[in-house]
């Protein structure tokens with residue numbers, strides 16, 4: 001996935017195409033049949049956010065890579081009767097005409113995939129978008145992790161390689177919820193006493209262990225409660241790093257209260273290259 005972020009306007013764009021094998025919503029327990037088979041996802045119109053939580057432009061085309069369903073699904077940002085949301089459409093015989101279609105405002109669209117009784121093309125549209133949002137959340141966590149390392153750079157270097165620096169998180173209202181925390185451990189791979197990057201297996205690495213860490217963005221009603229481990233298996237300050245999530249539990253909070261049933265368990269990782277960050 002590639003894109004750009006304008007720091008001044010907070011305009012995010014994602015113009016790429018991506019082939020993503022999406023099999024299970026929770027890859028830590030890959031048992032039973034995959035939900036929707038193996039899907040190919042193409043961005044047919046650039047996604048733009050422009051500082052908003054939900055995109056204001058964008059369109060995806062979804063096909064099956066393992067013949068789980070015929071034809072193709074189109075899902076696009078749409079406004080109907082003044083309500084912003086997504087239009088899902090299905091061309092089941094691949095002749096270019098989309099015979100079926102339905103609009104859902106954002107709050108309904110997000111959760112279409114969970115209901116077995118919804119038409120499969122609507123569930124798949126919703127699930128693909130839900131997964132993209134999940135990836136966005138992980139990118140956000142990865143960038144916050146890099147920020148945390150830079151914010152505590154002096155303390156980490158003073159503590160030395162292998163010694164944890166503890167950082168308090170915010171207190172989730174409605175006790176008993178004592179503020180959680182995270183511990184950052186820096187491993188000075190090249191042993192030079194500073195946080196840096198050198199080549200060929202002598203990389204500085206980091207481990208963040210989060211315990212009931214909740215950080216409130218005052219401008220956003222939705223925040224995350226985090227438990228688990230985020231590692232950087234390499235880190236080049238302000239340029240690139242490799243994020244690994246070990247049994248990270250992400251639980252959504254809405255208006256400072258946990259959303260029941262929203263906990264998502266993530267294991268896996270990706271590399272991030274951010275020139276000019």
Ligand SMILES: [Ca+2]
Nearest residue numbers: 091093095097
């Ligand atoms: Ca058709």
Ligand SMILES: [Ca+2]
Nearest residue numbers: 192194196204
């Ligand atoms: Ca170093």
Ligand SMILES: [Ca+2]
Nearest residue numbers: 217218220221
């Ligand atoms: Ca908030």
